[in-house]
Amino acid sequence: MEHEAHNPALLHHFADAQQQKNAASLGMWLFLVTEIMFFGGMFCAYLVYRLAHFNAFAAGSQQLSILLGATNTAVLIISSVTVVLAVKAAEAGKRKVLVGYLVVTVLLGMTFLVIKGFEYKEKFEKHHVPGPTFQFTDTFDDNGKQIPVNPKEAELFFSLYFAMTGMHALHMIIGCGLFSVLAVLAWKGHYTPSYFTPIENAGLYWHLVDIIWIYLFPLLYLISRHS
Amino acid sequence: MAGQVDALYIYLLLVSGFMTALIFISVLLLAIKYRRSAGHEAKPIEGSTLLEITWSIIPLMVMMTFFVWGAVIYFQERTPPADATEVYVVAKQWMWKIEHMEGQREINELHVPTGQNIKLIMTSQDVIHSFYVPAFRLKQDVLPGRYTTLWFKATKPGRYHLFCAEYCGTQHSGMGGDIVVMEPQDYAQWMAGGPTLPLQDTGKQLFSTLGCATCHRFDVQGRGPNLLGIYNKPVLLEDGRTVIADENYVRESILNPTAKIVNGFKPVMPTFQGIVSEEQLNALVAYVKSLAQPPPGTAGLQNPPATSPAQPQNMQVQ
């Protein structure tokens, strides 16, 4: 069985590089489906509890700062763009451009986490962290009418808030770590136009984390903000 | 009810028995007839789509009969008749506390007369339990934080097992008891035994001592809605939704008043979570339900219930 110019990264059990690339991308997409179902469980909990305790969810959502949320969304979208450009650069074999974009993506990821840190700090200060220290005295401002809210249900909202954004932040940290490693390997010229699958797969993972935040932002931050 | 369940079970047994026999015998015969012997070749047979379709559709039809009969029985089991006498059940880790409307309290025992519809209104103080009476072929999980109901009509006097069917901890198996079914006259005699206050009267006392009467007035429009005759009637809420004021609604409004605010009222009611025990809650709910028929002697004072005419049921999502 003839081997074309022996590609160092071609694993023995694949017929040719194209089959290996297809296999890797299908494997990555299947992993992304598990991530969709993983976060799906929490979205199901969110949907059920939003219908049951709408007032508390609205009051809790009004305590979140839209500014930080929106900036975070923008940061993530820009980082998605830089990732796409990084993959393009890898495919074109421009090593410096690739490493540049990867570093920018990691920096954007860090900024997202820092902004998230500020948000969490603010929650700690206002005792909005579920658990024994939780206090919630605010009301649901439904176009001017102040509706008091059962603090217990607000604690439920914040439980979901911390569960979802916490798990998302964890995935951000994994993403940043992944891209830092890839940046170092790319710097050492590990990736060539015929073999850059790890970059592409990491890019897919990053885009999925971005999509999850695209849904998290409106569902958590924008419940009945109209006054 | 138990008779119907048994009839359905026998029908299912017959169908399953027939299917199992059909498969067993055909496998046995084919295995013997076509056992491997020298010079006997296997004939390649592709399969026939027609046959496949028939033995997909026919089982589906048979299964639909299972489904329909089972659903009909379940529908009857989940619609308690209006005239049922109510008994409150509180499940606690490893015992059943039962309170009759007339005030009798029992632990792990439920005395009921024959021939009368009994509706159990059950809740749990801690974990999920399950009220299971094998003789009546009935079971219903009992959940913390809300009411679940179960109704039955006992026909034959005797003592029947009561089990807890949902795993609830160490004494899950010890949490049983008995349903004592008695002739109506024995039941009346048993009932007359203890001089206890009927449940709704305890509820009435609580209604005043806890200060509910100050807002929920009957004579004049108080800060809270008038509770005369609201039980099982549609109530228009502040956010436009209309809900039926059943036991769960009354319970939730006591423990978590701001969840469903009645239209035209300000959300000023304090929560009674942690102040009112499960038994007191049952008494209050029983009292509010007793207000459904205007109590004798205060007929004149009844003013129109605060709710406006029922509106079409719509579940809006804010």
Add this chain to the structure above:
Amino acid sequence: MSEPEEHTSRPQGFYLAIGMGLLVLTATTVGAAFVNLGPFNPIIALLIATIKATLVVLFFMHVKGASEKLTAAVVVSGFFFLAILLTLSLADYLTRSWR
């Protein structure tokens, strides 16, 4: 099985345009949140989020125009089974107040 898949990358400007589109959509969804549209608020918010998500999937993740139909099938089946989880559990919660 593995015909060569020509890479569907597009010029850089295209991706920047998509990026801008996503930012604009974010702004609109935030803006729309401040306008009282009654029951339509959540529907519009989810609609915009879905549009953004499809943009990312189709163009950033190169699902559009990729020779391999399987990838698109995997994405659709993922969201389909998530929809099953959401709708069927809602079937319980929405009808709980009826009986």
Add this chain to the structure above:
Amino acid sequence: MATIGIPANQAPVSTPKLNYLNNGHTLRSWLLTTDHKRIAILYLISVTFFFFIGGFFAMLIRLELLTPQGDLMQADTYNKVFTMHGMIMVFFFLIPVVPAVLGNFLVPLMIGAKDLAFPRINLLSWYLYIIGGILISHVMLTGGVDTGWTFYTPFSTDYTNTKIVEAGLAVFIAGFSSIFTGLNFIVTIHRMRAPGLTWDRLPLFIWANYATSLIMILGTPVVAITIVLVAVERTFHLGIFDPRLGGDPLLFQHLFWFYSHPAVYIMILPSMGVVSELIACSARKRIFGYKFVALSSVAIAVFGFLVWAHHMFVAGISLYAAMIFSFLSFSVGVPSAVKVFNWTATLYKGSISYATPMLYAFGFIGLFTMGGLTGLMLATIGIDVHVTDTYFVVAHFHYVMVGGVLMGYLGGLHFWWPKMTGRMYPEAWAKLSALLVFVGFNLTFFPQFILGYVGMPRRYWQYPPEFQTLNVMSTAGASILAAGYLLPMIYFVWSLRYGAIVTEPNPWAAAGLEWKTSSPPPTFNFDETPVVTWEAYNYDEIPAWERRHPGAK
């Protein structure tokens, strides 16, 4: 982990051909292998280890239930014993057994590939399984868990202080092992089939494993997040399922059963694939209606996701939801029925051998039919209200799990044993153990159907005296069953050294790519990738073998 390297010095004069077993004997070569066949053997050893631990707990339960009052152990210990029995059997035996042992070994061989798509992830999957196993064993030895394998809230979050978080972590990690196996299979079956092997020529074992992998990918993450939420609720008091905060314990049940019902199809589907192979080979015939049996595997996988709330009919879900789920549950019954009918039809005009694998296949058809039909009874709400959470349910799922999955697995193990080890199992002992298993099984679990309808709830430490006779019968059956399971363990290990050496690559004259290479196969499966030009199960083209071996079993 003793090495399995077999000194082939007893082999007669022919020098031992290099195969995957004697290609490296060091511990390192086994523990760091990326060869799917060696990983399958590693799984075989670890899965059997956990099976006997689970079986030990099962015996404890049966001994405890000999007498109405609980006198063998305290209530708490009994609760921990049945919980560990449930957890170990479900998560550490039934889910991984057929896909990870037989699937890992045979999927690449059956489709003509050198190995699975991601060999390193395959090894990682085994290590995750072992880490999960160590964690669950640590939980077991230091106090156990007493919530039942379903760990319902609010009991699991607020009312017990046993090691829920650690057991949850163990199940979480073992879940990832299952996800990686599923991911590996789907990519391998899609991308690495031998040229000419189209989808309608794939063996039914491959179809079954493909459908199983779909469920592993789509279902397991949902239970993973549910475990994370329970663990977070216990450690940080983040009250998501806490009724005091307005949380709903039923939401936990929805998320849990959304995975756990498809999980039972993860367990049964591969065994159905094994039985299809066994019946085709023993009857020397193509499976009747091949396309329908193949598609019914995928249909079971897809419909399996629509039916989960039939576990919750009395849990407090709404009346209409119960009706919807009951109706959908019957749609899952149809593909299983189609499979059983097709297996029976395959026997028509066949030339059926009574070798041990076929005995297990017969056992599977019989017991799975009874298990499936009682499943239909449970899907009928009228009956379910009476019998759910009683021993009727226990009997049902043991009929499907032990009668179905285990029978299929043992049949497959006997059938492919010469391919895996190059040795033949002792036929007489194997037939005896098959008989013991069948008799012991029925004596153990049939009385439990009656117990269930009479009203004995499950997970009961003590029970009213009138249930005792049936329980004693069940315990008697359990001891025969235990003997039935110990026998294969003994003679399989015995056959490794003293079993008849398989000189011929295809002792059963079976159709299938895995029989085209030597037994045991070389490390890279095929010397050169085969090109498939024939239909699946082309037994009509293999009569030549029989003329050479007339009347062979």
